[in-house]
Amino acid sequence: xxxxxxxxxxxxxxxxxxxxxxxxxxxxxxxxxxxxxxxxxxxxxxxxxxxxxxxxxxxxxxxxxxxxxxxxxxxxxxxxxxxxxxxxxxxxxxxxxxxxxxxxxxxxxxxxxxxxxxxxxxxxxxxxxxxxxxxxxxxxxxxxxxxxxxxxxxxxxxxxxxxxxxxxxxxxxxxxxxxxxxxxxxxxxxxxxxxxxxxxx
Amino acid sequence: xxxxxxxxxxxxxxxxxxxxxxxxxxxxxxxxxxxxxxxxxxxxxxxxxxxxxxxxxxxxxxxxxxxxxxxxxxxxxxxxxxxxxxxxxxxxxxxxxxxxxxxxxxxxxxxxxxxxxxxxxxxxxxxxxxxxxxxxxxxxxxxxxxxxxxxxxxxxxxxxxxxxxxxxxxxxxxxxxxxxxxxxxxxxxxxxxxxxxxxxx
DNA sequence: ATTTAAAGTGAACATATGTTCGCGAAGGAG
DNA sequence: CTCCTTCGCGAACATATGTTCACTTTAAAT
Numbered sequence: 001x002x003x004x005x006x007x008x009x010x011x012x013x014x015x016x017x018x019x020x021x022x023x024x025x026x027x028x029x030x031x032x033x034x035x036x037x038x039x040x041x042x043x044x045x046x047x048x049x050x051x052x053x054x055x056x057x058x059x060x061x062x063x064x065x066x067x068x069x070x071x072x073x074x075x076x077x078x079x080x081x082x083x084x085x086x087x088x089x090x091x092x093x094x095x096x097x098x099x100x101x102x103x104x105x106x107x108x109x110x111x112x113x114x115x116x117x118x119x120x121x122x123x124x125x126x127x128x129x130x131x132x133x134x135x136x137x138x139x140x141x142x143x144x145x146x147x148x149x150x151x152x153x154x155x156x157x158x159x160x161x162x163x164x165x166x167x168x169x170x171x172x173x174x175x176x177x178x179x180x181x182x183x184x185x186x187x188x189x190x191x192x193x194x195x196x197x198x199x200x201x
Numbered sequence: 202x203x204x205x206x207x208x209x210x211x212x213x214x215x216x217x218x219x220x221x222x223x224x225x226x227x228x229x230x231x232x233x234x235x236x237x238x239x240x241x242x243x244x245x246x247x248x249x250x251x252x253x254x255x256x257x258x259x260x261x262x263x264x265x266x267x268x269x270x271x272x273x274x275x276x277x278x279x280x281x282x283x284x285x286x287x288x289x290x291x292x293x294x295x296x297x298x299x300x301x302x303x304x305x306x307x308x309x310x311x312x313x314x315x316x317x318x319x320x321x322x323x324x325x326x327x328x329x330x331x332x333x334x335x336x337x338x339x340x341x342x343x344x345x346x347x348x349x350x351x352x353x354x355x356x357x358x359x360x361x362x363x364x365x366x367x368x369x370x371x372x373x374x375x376x377x378x379x380x381x382x383x384x385x386x387x388x389x390x391x392x393x394x395x396x397x398x399x400x401x402x
Numbered sequence: 403a404t405t406t407a408a409a410g411t412g413a414a415c416a417t418a419t420g421t422t423c424g425c426g427a428a429g430g431a432g
Numbered sequence: 433c434t435c436c437t438t439c440g441c442g443a444a445c446a447t448a449t450g451t452t453c454a455c456t457t458t459a460a461a462t
Contacts, residue, residue, distance in 0.1 A: 006408070006409085008408090008409070009408095021278060024268045025226055025227055025265055025266070025268070026226055026265075028264070028448075028449055028450085029449065029450060029451085030448075030449065030450090038409085038410070038411090039410065039411050039412065040412095040449085040450080040451085041410080041411070041412080041413095041451080041452080041453090042409065042410050042411075044450070044451065044452090045408080045409075045410085046408095046409085047450095049408080058450095060450080060451090061416095061417075061418075061449095061450060061451080062418080062449095062450085063229070063264035063265060063418060063419070063448070063449050063450075064226055064264060064265045064449090065226070065450085067225045067226070075276050075302045075304075077222065100304045100306060100307075101276045101302070101303075101304040102302075102303075102304065103276075103301045103302040103303065105301060106301075106399065106401060123327075126324075126327040126328075126329055126400075127327075128327055145402075146402065193402075194402050195401065195402050196399060196400060196401050196402060197398075197399070197400045197402075198307065198397060198398070198399050198400075199327075199397060199398045199399075200307060200396065200397050201346075201347065201394075201395050201396055201397065201398075207438070207439085209438090209439070210438095229418075229419055229420085230419065230420060230421085231418075231419065231420090239439085239440075239441090240440070240441050240442065241419085241420080241421085241442095242421080242422080242423090242440085242441075242442080242443095243439065243440055243441075245420070245421065245422090246438080246439075246440090247438090247439085248420095250438080259420095261420080261421090262419095262420060262421080262447075262448075263419095263420080263448080264418070264419050264420075264448060264449070265419090266420085403462100404461100404462080405460105405461080405462070406459100406460085406461075406462095407458105407459090407460085407461095408457105408458085408459085408460100409456100409457075409458070409459095410455100410456075410457065410458090411454100411455085411456075411457095412453105412454100412455100413452105413453085413454095414451100414452085414453080415450105415451080415452075415453100416449100416450090416451080416452100417448100417449085417450085417451100418447100418448080418449070418450085419446100419447085419448070419449085420445105420446090420447085420448085421444100421445080421446080421447100422443105422444085422445075422446100423442105423443085423444080423445095424441105424442100424443095425440100425441085425442095426439105426440080426441080427438105427439080427440070427441100428437105428438085428439075428440095429436100429437090429438085429439100430435105430436090430437090430438105431434100431435080431436080431437105432433100432434085432435080432436100
């Protein structure tokens with residue numbers, strides 16, 4: 001998909017990325033012109049080429065309208081959820097407890113949220129009290145996946161398992177008991193699938 | 202520290218943050234003028250006030266030169282290090298193996314880098330093979346902290362312990378042996394202190 | 403040798419954009 | 433009431449900036 005770039009195109013792209021990182025905003029045509037030691041019109045052409053090859057997006061006519069295509073790295077804003085009451089929409093603003101910016105290599109596409117892990121019910125999966133769990137919002141999950149589920153009005157992590165036709169939420173700690181998940185969405189509701197764990201020291 | 206904002210100032214700040222998130226770059230004075238339904242000169246004054254109160258930084262004369270001050274959330278670019286050879290400066294470009302954007306609530310201030318954990322020597326601390334370790338670059342560490350150390354030309358995680366005058370790097374796995382760290386920086390060198398662990402599923 | 407695409411230049415143009423100026427209104431402090 | 437700050441307007445100004453044009457150069461492909 002990513003077409004081959006010429007030397008100067010690559011250099012221009014690198015410069016744009018670096019400028020963005022250092023300055024916090026995109027360079028102008030003349031910024032690039034000065035850095036690359038090329039005329040504005042030359043830079044303009046190079047930008048058109050970069051856009052055509054899909055590496056950047058330009059907002060025509062707007063100053064500093066260069067956007068680096070979300071190819072490798074960018075960040076997404078993930079809300080950290082506090083208390084969650086049963087039945088309420090999971091992503092309602094009310095239970096926001098702050099947010100965190102995470103690299104797209106962690107979160108990928110889709111609706112995400114984060115939970116602070118409390119308790120030791122997943123210690124067997126090396127997930128500890130205080131860890132931040134990054135969850136992909138979903139009502140379904142595959143067997144073997146660790147899911148965030150709503151139990152008694154509280155969100156917890158459990159590993160999803162199937163035995164024949166029956167589905168269980170398994171804590172990874174022998175001190176806790178499995179919970180059966182019935183079809184009628186009885187006692188438990190799957191909120192999403194665990195995609196990452198972040199632990200701070 | 203953050204001075205009280207007037208209603209319109211708060212609204213302007215919110216608008217700037219939102220614009221930045223949605224568009225990927227800062228708004229112009231006239232963008233704000235249009236959104237807030239105020240004249241450009243009014244917006245200009247409000248921006249000056251916001252700058253004076255420390256909420257934004259402006260690059261005078263530059264278009265889209267509004268930068269939101271590092272208040273609550275922003276991200277830092279952390280290099281992921283691959284192979285590290287003894288003696289070489291740790292953050293030399295040569296062993297970059299990509300990078301990751303992380304929230305400032307994870308990395309804080311200071312020089313950081315990341316390592317991919319390989320092996321199970323820290324399984325007792327619930328750090329697994331494949332985890333990403335976020336390290337604060339430092340030559341010193343307190344006892345009890347988990348450090349990244351250079352052993353035989355390879356970076357590994359160990360917990361730092363002291364016994365009298367002697368310092369040891371302890372793997373958290375009974376299958377591995379402690380390594381003594383001598384004053385003369387003999388067999389091992391401390392690269393930094395573990396600040397976070399990220400695990401992907 | 404001829405053709406073609408990319409790279410390059412410098413000047414010119416159109417407009418996007420930050421800034422200044424002079425003026426007025428609203429509201430709190432004294 | 434007066435003083436002061438903030439908020440407000442519209443016009444004007446200076447320049448920053450994207451874009452176009454006409455033409456040349458370079459390098460690779462035919």
